[in-house]
Amino acid sequence: MKIREVFDSYINSDKTKSSLKVHKGKVDKYITFIGNQDIEKALDESLLRKYIFDKKQNPKGKYDALKNFYHYYYEEILNLSKLNFPVFPIDTKELVSRNNPEKRRPVYFSKEFDFNCLFDDRHYEHLNNHGAALAVKASLALALSAGYDSGEMFPTNGEHEKAMKMDDVFFEEDYIKVRNFSSQSTVPFILIQGKNAEYVKEYYKLRLSFPITKKFQQSLFIANTWKTNELNFDTKITTKMIYYPHDLVSYMLKYITVKEGQPTPLITDLRANMVLHSLYNSKGSALQDIIELYGFPPFVKQAFEKYCMTTSRDSEPIFSVLSLDTAKSEESFIEDEDEKKKVESRISVIDRLVRDSVKVKKLKEIYGNSCQICNEQITLIDEISYSEVHHIQPFNKLHQGIDDKSNMIVVCPNHHKLFDMGIIALDPENHQRILHVDSKNPLHQKMLMANKHRLSSTHVRYHYENIFMPLRESLLETRKQGIR
Structure with missing residues (x-):
């Protein structure tokens, strides 16, 4: 029919x-x-x-x-x-x-995607034009490191004033600063380091020496650093002539992703990919910095939702209301120093009494006084065993953790000390996985020997972000300085 x-x-x-x-x-x-x-x-x-x-x-x-x-x-x-x-x-x-x-939902690269392949010279050889290749690499670097949208790099609908200008970028020895276009941020500039900064610098040098013939492009940062009739392109990817930087970047994104077997994003999707992979690499800890830099516009919100949907946990999360230190508020109203000392002394006694609670004893019994990390049991005398309970989010005035088994793990003294120092932590994305500040240590990525109770996502992430990560970043910085 x-x-x-x-x-x-x-x-x-x-x-x-x-x-x-x-x-x-x-x-x-x-x-x-x-x-x-x-x-x-x-x-x-x-x-x-x-x-x-x-x-x-x-x-x-x-x-x-x-x-x-x-x-x-x-x-x-x-x-x-x-x-x-x-x-x-x-x-x-x-x-x-x-x-x-x-x-519109952004198109995302896979979790394992290596962004370096977007800059691989072999993908640019067919253009047979050095200026065009540098313009694309600079545009991709700005999108991935500064969160620039296509409208912020290239003028759209004749609105040239809104696009990035030559005076929107400042060059320093080890980094560059570019204007922050986000209306939700109070941070005026974004710092770019490493390879992405080098791609922008290399393009900028050519941009200064290349004669820009199109009048409306002369003040723009991204401009035609090539002649259209000199440009080669793959007709299997597009049959249209490439006249402007936006068209060229769109073409190259499609060309590279087809070659790499990845879904093809729009230029505007690159910033969402940047946010998503920053969350992957930091196990979600980068969210606070991202929001400070960009606010919470749709591309951040969508990337965060994608991260939550694609990140599995070993169990459903438990969110605990953080305990308020009642003695702290009492102390704030006391002006006499002697009285303050009495209150602090009372706080210390209360802490010790609470730490030796029924909850702690019951949790030790569940694990037979064996360490959840190494499964070792310390025997004292006459079959009397010993273990300790570590409060993941520290149970003190500074960190305000709570005295609940969702914030506790049974450990031996050695591993208790490693937790307290931030040398080891539990993975916020899998509460049974152990992380070590030294990725070569045998403990890194090992699983808990036993896990018979549920832990709170709130407390695991708190320890990871506030105790483990600062030490890890400090060690990495020390290593970098040693290499220099």
């Missing part, structure tokens, strides 16, 4: 009269668009998608018309119930995301 035959039946059906006036013309245009094909082939997703999203008209009207016609074919011609015929292959959510870029 041809689609035109189904359409004739459709316009003569009593059941379509209420919607016919609205939908008839759009369905007729669709048939003109694809030709009088067999109905099953005519309702193929690729053809429907091509027509609905052709950018000539609002897709909503075409979507509604073809969905109505689609339902008519399966219900009235094939006499299938709604439960038995296939769902219309395009979801309404896609209409929303295409009409509202803020709601």
